[in-house]
Amino acid sequence: MTDKISPEDFERLAELASLELPADEAEYLRKELNNQMLSIEVLESIPIDTEIGAAAHGIAYNERNSANPREDFSLQDPNRDAILKQAPEMEDGYIVVPDISHEELD
């Protein structure tokens, strides 16, 4: 049985997920993902009526249960300092980040 998710696919996924992984953990995760794919493939056997729409929510939102749109206004959060204090590195009210690397997109 060939794995759906090859080591190369996995490497790309880890990059997209921004995860640095030791080799043994990567191999365990790839194995579990491929096992999960065996379950997911079961979906291919569902007889799907072409009329059925994709449901993003189980429950439908309509005039019976939808909240009215809120008024659009800005609110100063009273906890500004508590929020900013959560940042690992701050300087003069700014959050400090290291260099942002640039790469050419294909």
Added chain:
Amino acid sequence: MKTCDLPAFIVTDLIKTKQVSAVEVLEDTLERIRQVDGRTGQVDALKASSEEDLSTVHAFTLVTEDYARKQAENIDRLIKEGENPGPLAGVPYTAKDIFTVKGIQATAGSKILSNYISPYSATVVERMEEAGAVMVGKVNLDEFTYGSSSESSAYKPVPRNPWDTSRVTGGSSGGSAAAVAAGEGAISLGTDTGGSIRHPASFCGTVGLKPTYGRVSRYGLIAFGSSLDCPGPLTRTVTDAALTLQAIAGPDPRDNTAAAVAVPDYLEEMEKDIRGLRIGLSEEFFRVTYFDSESMELVENPIDPQIRDAVLSAAGFLAQLGADIVMDVPLPHTKYGVPTYFVISRVEASSNLLRYDGVKYGYRTEKSFADLRELYRKTRGEAFGVEPKLRMLMGIYLSAAQFDKGYYELALKARALMRQDFDTIFDPKGKYKLDALLTPTAPSTAFPIGSVYGDSVLMQYSDQLTATTNHAGIPGLSIPVGFDRDNLPIGAQVLGSDYSEGLLLRIARAYEKVTENEDWRVKRPPILSKNGN
């Protein structure tokens, strides 16, 4: 009987009639926590190994003793001054460590949030406080709620089942269920994305209510699957579940998916009789499907006869009370619940997990890094456990254009079919005209710690009887219906149409009353008698 073993509705009554003070009730609960809980969960701490560790509950990630004492003193003051202290006045409760509470840690059971102190409170927490409830602590869970045993938490030791401490609590609201079962707070706030309230409730012998999606605000809940997540209560009695839902349900301007639907009087609804209600049983819920790791094939078997018998016996009691039991109700897409969940929940989780970056808040790697990308990769690689990693990687695999095989769209269609299954059986003009469906909550009772964890597929199949409810958005209420031969609790759930919580509470309350003199009702978790309670 100590006040920590009494239901919330009795405790609050005793407090309001000045037979006991809120502070005294709190002290009883804190004393119970000291007796049975053992080491509080800490990030990167040692797993349970000592005799004491192995025989205690470990429900908590934080006991908020001082916070609770201030709240309890305030309740006593309000009562003294003749003010209305609220419907849950003085009732000790816990919150799954996935809800934010201003000024208190909100860890999600993850190293990545291990140093996070929330600057705001979740709507449900605010509403519990307005109702006069007293928060005694935050309780452990699967990391970011991802699991069905609570073993994946980065906070060790992980919770152990009060009925048998060698077994799991279920999950992901395992700390909630264990705390409630052991008298460490009468109520716990949990969340249910694929069964995470009902599953541990069934494993620990408590009541667990997953409301209709949108019945309760998600504001202040650290998100997992945003189209599936539902906050709700775990309690020891149906009345307490009704009281809690009453306090937390309703629209919220801070969550646009919180439904603009009036909240009925659940206590009144709950006491109505159930004569003439049509309650269905479905064979699809008496089968278990799982992936056999040897053959790598999906295997289908009948459910454990002890669980089947307990659910059928519950149906028998409901029939005695005048309910019509409708057999062989078809829900043909039930078996797709887990595969669909694998897709939808992972795609939503991966999107929700991208915000943790080691820059704005939370853990940051202590290793050196050359640039921002390396900071992200190291921080996330170190601080996320196995489950968040799996869910992110799978979510990206299923949704990134370069890998797209159409599974996400297929899953959304399967979701529509599951919704259609329930719409058909609950249609008042349809063939079945059901008011509710009665099913087992979980395919097994509590399994031994370590016996499933590590096999992410088998663990996910533990949610196969609960996940379709979340796909459909409908409410589900799990109640204890007996014990298996190992003395482990068995749970059954009643499912109903949108916003039918009142009706589900009514069925559960009728069952609770009619079985109150059954032998199994007097059983208590052995851990309590061991500690002289």
